[in-house]
Amino acid sequence: MYVELENINKYFKEFQAARDISFNIRQGILAALLGPSGSGKTTILRMIAGLEHPDSGDIFIDGTRVNEVEAGRRGIGFVFQNYALFRYMNVFDNIAFGLSVKKERPAAIKSRVSELLELIGMEGMEKRYPAQLSGGQKQREAFARALAPNPKLLLLDEPFAAIDAKVRRELRIWLRDMIRRLGITSIFVTHDQDEAIEVADEIIVANNGRIEQKGSPEDLYKSPATPFVASFIGESALLENYRVLKGFESETRGFSGAVRPEFVKIFTGEETIQYENSVEDAAVERIAFRGAFLEVVLNIKGMTFPTRYSLEKTPIAAGDRVRALVYRLYAFDGDRAFLLHNRNLDNSGAGNIYNI
Amino acid sequence: MSLKGNIWIPRLLTGTSVIFVLLTLVLPLAVVMAEALGSGLDLYMRAVTDTYTAKALHLTLAATAAAVVLNTFFGLAAAWVVTRFSFRGKGVLSTVVDVPFAVSPVIAGLVFILTFGRLSPLHPFLEACGIKIVFAWPGIILATVFVTFPFVARELIPVLEARGTDEEQAAALMGAGFFTIFRRVTFPHIRWALLYSVILCAARAMGEFGAVSVVSGHLRGKTNTLPLHVEILYNEYRFADAFAVASILAVAAIVILAARNVVEYAAHKEEETNVR
Numbered sequence: 001m002y003v004e005l006e007n008i009n010k011y012f013k014e015f016q017a018a019r020d021i022s023f024n025i026r027q028g029i030l031a032a033l034l035g036p037s038g039s040g041k042t043t044i045l046r047m048i049a050g051l052e053h054p055d056s057g058d059i060f061i062d063g064t065r066v067n068e069v070e071a072g073r074r075g076i077g078f079v080f081q082n083y084a085l086f087r088y089m090n091v092f093d094n095i096a097f098g099l100s101v102k103k104e105r106p107a108a109i110k111s112r113v114s115e116l117l118e119l120i121g122m123e124g125m126e127k128r129y130p131a132q133l134s135g136g137q138k139q140r141e142a143f144a145r146a147l148a149p150n151p152k153l154l155l156l157d158e159p160f161a162a163i164d165a166k167v168r169r170e171l172r173i174w175l176r177d178m179i180r181r182l183g184i185t186s187i188f189v190t191h192d193q194d195e196a197i198e199v200a201d202e203i204i205v206a207n208n209g210r211i212e213q214k215g216s217p218e219d220l221y222k223s224p225a226t227p228f229v230a231s232f233i234g235e236s237a238l239l240e241n242y243r244v245l246k247g248f249e250s251e252t253r254g255f256s257g258a259v260r261p262e263f264v265k266i267f268t269g270e271e272t273i274q275y276e277n278s279v280e281d282a283a284v285e286r287i288a289f290r291g292a293f294l295e296v297v298l299n300i301k302g303m304t305f306p307t308r309y310s311l312e313k314t315p316i317a318a319g320d321r322v323r324a325l326v327y328r329l330y331a332f333d334g335d336r337a338f339l340l341h342n343r344n345l346d347n348s349g350a351g352n353i354y355n356i
Numbered sequence: 357m358s359l360k361g362n363i364w365i366p367r368l369l370t371g372t373s374v375i376f377v378l379l380t381l382v383l384p385l386a387v388v389m390a391e392a393l394g395s396g397l398d399l400y401m402r403a404v405t406d407t408y409t410a411k412a413l414h415l416t417l418a419a420t421a422a423a424v425v426l427n428t429f430f431g432l433a434a435a436w437v438v439t440r441f442s443f444r445g446k447g448v449l450s451t452v453v454d455v456p457f458a459v460s461p462v463i464a465g466l467v468f469i470l471t472f473g474r475l476s477p478l479h480p481f482l483e484a485c486g487i488k489i490v491f492a493w494p495g496i497i498l499a500t501v502f503v504t505f506p507f508v509a510r511e512l513i514p515v516l517e518a519r520g521t522d523e524e525q526a527a528a529l530m531g532a533g534f535f536t537i538f539r540r541v542t543f544p545h546i547r548w549a550l551l552y553s554v555i556l557c558a559a560r561a562m563g564e565f566g567a568v569s570v571v572s573g574h575l576r577g578k579t580n581t582l583p584l585h586v587e588i589l590y591n592e593y594r595f596a597d598a599f600a601v602a603s604i605l606a607v608a609a610i611v612i613l614a615a616r617n618v619v620e621y622a623a624h625k626e627e628e629t630n631v632r
Contacts, residue, residue, distance in 0.1 A: 149531075
């Protein structure tokens with residue numbers, strides 16, 4: 001394992017920002033530390049960088065314990081949330097800083113900086129100051145500056161937060177491709193699940209100073225391990241008591257749960273339904289046009305189910321009575337989440353929920 | 357009626373300010389110059405080039421230089437500590453920095469007499485070492501440094517606070533040491549504020565009267581600074597001489613003011629072109 005955290009605890013006065021955190025990241029992986037604000041994700045990143053120090057626990061980078069190693073000697077490149085570019089230095093001097101601190105020869109510095117300028121597509125902008133650059137250019141400059149001394153590990157703190165929405169998508173694809181191309185092990189912090197899903201090979205979900213789950217974006221989406229992950233990743237609606245639903249009456253794990261839009265299918269009057277005995281009566285509460293589909297909010301037994309409905313099917317309207325089949329849902333039992341299938345369906349029939 | 361619509365309000369305010377400035381600043385300055393030169397250029401030159409005046413000027417410049425050098429150093433250190441570290445008693449420290457502004461200079465002078473003078477328990481020790489502070493030039497420098505202490509720190513603290521620490525953290529993460537970070541990252545942010553505060557500090561140091569007056573002992577040619585010399589001449593009814601010497605201070609003040617404006621303009625211009 002390339003980066004390893006073992007039983008990390010960190011307090012800020014009374015507030016515990018990290019509770020017994022352990023995880024590891026393989027070499028060459030682009031990992032996202034995902035969580036809401038106050039989840040401790042930035043604190044974790046800053047502890048790996050050496051900008052904060054854990055109260056207990058160990059941090060290993062490339063097999064070496066780095067707890068006592070100064071931030072400047074950990075071989076880490078860091079991209080700050082607001083970039084922290086040196087405002088009184090031009091682009092060249094910013095990128096060259098890490099190399100000049102290491103007393104590299106001027107010729108070597110020059111060639112490395114031009115190489116990086118080419119990589120980030122900013123040739124010819126050496127003489128500009130940060131204030132004369134756009135948000136995207138600043139971010140690329142910060143990225144190049146962090147990479148200049150050839151770090152072993154790249155850490156990025158909310159790298160897209162300060163960029164306006166239009167450029168953000170473009171830039172995160174650029175950054176992902178760049179990091180993949182360079183093959184550098186990287187960890188970035190984000191509160192945006194779409195960003196994490198789109199960019200990361202692996203997501204570590206943090207909440208309340210704890211790690212909830214670690215896995216590929218698909219793993220987290222398909223089989224969330226905790227109620228928090230089930231509701232934080234992807235679209236879902238909470239259910240107060242899932243056991244009143246047909247096909248789930250004999251379940252024993254907890255009462256509350258969550259359901260994703262693709263777990264529910266709507267039937268209108270004229271269709272023949274295979275699983276007549278497990279279909280629920282539903283009221284259409286709201287309909288919103290979303291381009292390729294309709295977003296339909298159903299009310300079943302007093303609980304709200306957001307679902308998708310094809311524009312090709314019989315039109316429905318708010319206030320209509322329809323019927324709905326709940327194929328699957330997540331049941332919450334304490335701090336665990338379980339994927340449950342509707343017991344009235346034979347498994348072969350409802351196998352692939354993503355093809356409904 | 358809107359404030360903008362009334363043409364009399366801006367006129368009234370401008371008029372009041374102009375009259376106030378004329379009465380309190382321009383008129384006295386003009387009187388100093390007029391009185392200084394009133395008895396002829398010969399007398400003026402004689403008063404200005406007088407040995408005691410030269411010695412007083414020398415001491416004033418020395419005290420000013422010492423105050424500027426020491427306070428630049430202390431002020432930088434204090435501002436750095438207050439804005440870059442958190443520790444117990446930090447609030448107390450940033451309040452203590454302001455004490456010289458709050459305490460009357462005369463009291464500051466008295467404090468030095470009590471601390472280092474003949475009544476002090478330190479006195480036998482100082483005497484044994486042959487160090488004379490009160491009624492000697494070290495006392496004058498000490499008093500001047502004390503009175504001008506807050507200028508640099510007070511000017512730098514808000515600047516350092518506003519700039520934040522992220523650029524310094526970024527530099528540290530790339531392996532830069534303290535002095536590299538200070539020289540290449542922090543200093544460019546504060547250089548104009550530092551120069552500005554040094555100028556203010558110099559202006560204040562030159563004109564310092566109260567604290568210096570108490571610790572000086574008024575030994576002509578030895579512990580007399582220019583402001584004290586003016587007072588002595590005045591008390592001896594040598595009005596022309598007194599005004600002539602005062603005019604040196606007035607000219608110095610004008611030069612400093614001009615320097616201040618140049619610095620302000622340069623800083624503003626740099627901000628506009630290169631930095632946000």
